[in-house]
Amino acid sequence: MSDSSSRRKRKAQIRRRQIWFTIVVVFLLAFLVWYLVGYLPARNSSQESAIEESSTAQLEESFVPNSLAEETSSAVEESVGGGESSALAESVPEESSPEESSQSESSLPEESSGAEESSPEKEVDEILGMEYVTVDPDATDWNLLLVNKTHRLAENLEMETKQIFSEEVDARIYDSLVQMLEDGERDSDRQFLVCSGYRSVDFQQTLFDNKIAEIQAEHPEYTYEEAYIEASTIVAIPGASEHNTGLTVDICAMDFQMLIEEYEETDEAKWLKENCYKYGFILRYPKGKEDITQIIYEPWHFRYVGVEAATEIMTQGITLEEYLGEVD
């Protein structure tokens, strides 16, 4: 009797040990599976992002071709002689307005186009497969600086800025801008709002990098190149946005603050389109010229180019690219 009960006890003990053993093995297996499925890929992706950070650094370097910038600027300094500036001073039109005086040393784009003489080397945006030149801001008249997807700034421009609404603009366009908005509002219900102005290249780079990171977080399967391409359709490539020049403003109406095509129907947009050239501004991305500007129609985006250029551009219905002869 006692024998069989002690045997039963031992059996129960063995069974309990087996159960514990099974629990421990199952637990270990579960841990192993968790490690392989969850933890390892997480480690890998953090390694990948480190690799991609280094490729971003390379990319930024490719945006700043120092040797090229130095070459072109020295070539331009040589080509801009003292005689030329006096010729430019003589060319100020008789009916010169206050805006024009600020533009006096900077008219005659064809004659003073040092950029063409130095013909900067074309670089290739290897990800987008797009050729572009790095513009040298000192090589052209400040008000005719061309910045777009194929003409990029390598770094921040040095400029004095002034605040209008909560935005900053190049101080040299401030008076013309204020005059335009004041005249546009006078004796009318029109009320303007400057909703975007100067953005530095560095800030644009931050925006762009953040967008890439955001896309990669959403799509861990994307390569850096894929994320870059997608980011470039949402945020302007650093140095390729005209807002990097400080010469550009997005102007909307107090009671219509959406940057959509329907803005063109507002009194504010109509008045600006009609009158902007008198103050040296142009509607930079007109309808029907998208293939040249490579930017959608933007009835809110105005760019300062000076009264002379603006008059020609707006009366002929052309773009800044066409005015400067920079159309392929």
Ligand SMILES: [Zn+2]
């Ligand atoms: Zn804009």
